[in-house]
Amino acid sequence: MEFIDFFIDLFTDYTTRTIGIGTAILGIVSGVLGSYAVLRQQSLLGDAISHATLPGIAIAFLIIGTKSTAFFFLGAAVAGWAGTMWIRGIVQNTRIKSDSALGLVLSVFFGFGMVLLTFIQKMPNANQAGLETFLFGQAATLIHTDVILMAIIGAFSLFAVILLWKEFKILTFDPQYAATLGFNTKLLDIILIFIIVLAIVLGLQAVGVVLMSAMLLAPAAAARQWTDSLSIMILLAALFGALAGLTGTAISSAAMNLSTGPVIVLVSIAFVFISFMFAPNRGLLFREIRKQANKKEMRMNHVLENMYWIALGHENLQHPHSNAILNKTLGYSKKCMRELRDKHLIELNEDYDWNLTEKGIKRAKEVYTDNNKNEQQ
Amino acid sequence: MSVAQLEIQIIAVIVAIACALPGVFLVLRKRAMISDAISHAILPGIVIGFFLTGDLSSPFLVLLAAATGVLTVSLVEVIDRTGLVKEDTSIGLVFPALFSIGVILISRYAGDVHLDTGAVLLGELAFAPFDRLIINGIDMGPKALYVMGGILLINFLFISVFFKELKISTFDVGLATTLGFTPMVLHYLLMSIVSITAVGAFDAVGSILVVALMIVPAATAYLLTDDLRTLLILSGLAGLISALAGYWIAHWLDASIAGSMATVVGLLFLLTYLFAPGRGIYFIIRRRKRQKYEFAQMTLTVHIMNHSGEYDNIEERRMDHFQHHFNWDLEQARTIVKQALRNKFIQLDGDLISLTNRGLRFARASQSLIMAEKDPNINEFRKQFVTFNE
Structure with missing residues (x-):
């Protein structure tokens, strides 16, 4: 199957298109809000929130007795919100650190949710089937009305982010400064977390509680590598999120037996991997290239400086040096000499000895005075 | 089983x-x-x-x-x-x-x-x-x-x-x-x-x-x-x-x-x-309340003490005046004064507040506690003025 075939379903098949649009919306919203989570070093908060939503879904079902996406959203949001507030309470009031508080709320809420879910499953009620899809999510169950609901909630969160753009920005990078400017940082913090909770709830049906945190983190972590500007990072994260949603849906609909949630997560983590490797400024590849270039330049400077230093004792700055002597210089290698020659900084005389060219002398002098200045300091 | x-x-x-x-x-x-x-x-x-x-x-x-x-x-x-x-x-x-x-x-x-x-x-x-x-x-x-x-x-x-x-x-x-x-x-x-x-x-x-x-x-x-x-x-x-x-x-x-x-x-x-014990929310809230109460009593008595000199502006000791200094609203100020009265730290003459002997001792002890350079022994202080061991 050609790669492009994967995407054909997205345009031709109604179900796949619905799922694709749903996961793309999810990708955009979680990419945008995940950016704040990553920058504020609350990456694992999303993990805790998404697990904490489970009892909310179960209780919503127990109350209304039937499956309703809107009520599940509500229950999940309330439970996720309660969990987050408890995490804050634990961190502020006890000596327990945030990592333990996260793990604690995550696992206890989830455990309680499991008790409720298994309890519901034993109830004589035909409507209960399929509640456990929230564990891993089942994008295939997304229907038209779900996607519309997702679009509404998503638009609401994005609108809030745009409206409070300046406030969230300063809250993210310098909360103390924000407080001195008179912003109510506590309130802003709560609003931001609330919107993050909304984004997470949005994704539960498609990717499930376990993998939702990766949806939040991965596009943002990937986008972070390409830019230092918040607005560009958020746009990129939204783009990566949407692409991950579409590609993931396409792959899982083309290849049988692959659940959509894990595939989307793997695609978005592939984006992270690519960004880690190939992003121009921060990426590992270019970092390594720069490192090697620096090393090379240092080696060349070393040889030049040494030649210049020896030549200083010979009155003639173009004094030739034999390979046997230069051999003892740090950084000397045939390759290095060849490169210096190619740059016309040194030349080979008729005795096969090396001497500096005019250009080389100028350069070597710069390096020499620079280094000696540093030493004197 | x-x-x-x-x-x-x-x-x-x-x-x-x-x-x-x-x-x-x-x-x-x-x-x-x-x-x-x-x-x-x-x-x-x-x-x-x-x-x-x-x-x-x-x-x-x-x-x-x-x-x-x-x-x-x-x-x-x-x-x-x-x-x-x-x-x-x-x-x-x-x-x-x-x-x-x-x-x-x-x-x-x-x-x-x-x-x-x-x-x-x-x-x-x-x-x-x-x-x-x-x-x-x-x-x-x-x-x-x-x-x-x-x-x-x-x-x-x-x-x-x-x-x-x-x-x-x-x-x-x-x-x-x-x-x-x-x-x-x-x-x-x-x-x-x-x-x-x-x-x-x-x-x-x-x-x-x-x-x-x-x-x-x-x-x-x-x-x-x-x-x-x-x-x-x-x-x-x-x-x-x-x-x-x-x-x-x-x-x-x-x-x-x-x-x-x-x-x-x-x-x-x-x-x-x-x-x-000591670390639970219940105790934290109780402790915060008590500290607030303690601190208000200290603030009030030290303020009155500082304005008890012969030539001092007597307005500073009036019920509806001093509260502005501490950003207390009237209700709060009344409660604090009532508590201080119960502790026998102050006496009222119309709406003019003055310290009792006990109140003066408390104010001095509070002042030295606040000004202390080394870690002050707050428990000793509390023992001295038993009102706080509620």
Whole structure:
């Protein structure tokens, strides 16, 4: 199957298109809000929130007795919100650190949710089937009305982010400064977390509680590598999120037996991997290239400086040096000499000895005075 | 109570204690979330191990999966060291990736494996007694009992043997290094222990509740004691209680045993969070109230004292004037004055406030307490003015 075939379903098949649009919306919203989570070093908060939503879904079902996406959203949001507030309470009031508080709320809420879910499953009620899809999510169950609901909630969160753009920005990078400017940082913090909770709830049906945190983190972590500007990072994260949603849906609909949630997560983590490797400024590849270039330049400077230093004792700055002597210089290698020659900084005389060219002398002098200045300091 | 029920409870207790012990060090070392990462990331290890051996309790599978756990820890550290993202983000990226691979492997080959994705998250303790160890045709009891018993023993031995090293490297990495321990080696040993425990417990309680059993008992104990040994004992005890109570609640509701163990241990934590002596929310709120009250009394009396000179502006001591200085609203100011009257610190002459002898002594003591250069002895102060020992 050609790669492009994967995407054909997205345009031709109604179900796949619905799922694709749903996961793309999810990708955009979680990419945008995940950016704040990553920058504020609350990456694992999303993990805790998404697990904490489970009892909310179960209780919503127990109350209304039937499956309703809107009520599940509500229950999940309330439970996720309660969990987050408890995490804050634990961190502020006890000596327990945030990592333990996260793990604690995550696992206890989830455990309680499991008790409720298994309890519901034993109830004589035909409507209960399929509640456990929230564990891993089942994008295939997304229907038209779900996607519309997702679009509404998503638009609401994005609108809030745009409206409070300046406030969230300063809250993210310098909360103390924000407080001195008179912003109510506590309130802003709560609003931001609330919107993050909304984004997470949005994704539960498609990717499930376990993998939702990766949806939040991965596009943002990937986008972070390409830019230092918040607005560009958020746009990129939204783009990566949407692409991950579409590609993931396409792959899982083309290849049988692959659940959509894990595939989307793997695609978005592939984006992270690519960004880690190939992003121009921060990426590992270019970092390594720069490192090697620096090393090379240092080696060349070393040889030049040494030649210049020896030549200083010979009155003639173009004094030739034999390979046997230069051999003892740090950084000397045939390759290095060849490169210096190619740059016309040194030349080979008729005795096969090396001497500096005019250009080389100028350069070597710069390096020499620079280094000696540093030493004197 | 049937034999199977008894066996389940014994296994539950062993699992809970085996998790609670290393959990203490995770909580103290601020690495609690690594248990979440490990317990998820061992999934592909378990699946592959299961393909190879066909037996969930085979020691080979336990080792292979535990190796995946250690691999996770080192992957997190590798990403962390590149400085591209913060440590929590790298944790949040590594384990979903490995977990997704595990889930895909399971769903892809679902027909051949009796692992299903629900069991991955939940485990099924109720089935543990069915998988029995039979040697020479003699029934030696459930396999899980031996696997988890062995892991509990390993954990116990590890902590007893390296108690001193763990203690120092947990509380003072710098000192541990100068004393010649290598904290890194110890760290990886601990991570291996956590991984092995997570793998062993996985079958019984599933990947997420491993986290509950590791972190929550330790966090609960941490609110109750400052002593590492007591911390370990209390943590184990919390595990034990949650295992037994969790089992019976699950039995009564006909619900997931693991889930109800996590719920019980969560309730234990909640109780401690609210009422731990000296550290619970109840005491914190009471203490804050009392400090506020104390401080208001000190502020009032010191203010009156400072304006009690012969030529001083008498307005400063009037009921409806002084409150503005402290940003108290009238209601608040009235209450504070009423309290001071009850404490016999002040007397009222119309709306003019003046200090009693006792009030003057209190104001002086307060002043020297506030101005003290060294740590003031507030308890001595409180003893002197018994009103505060309400």
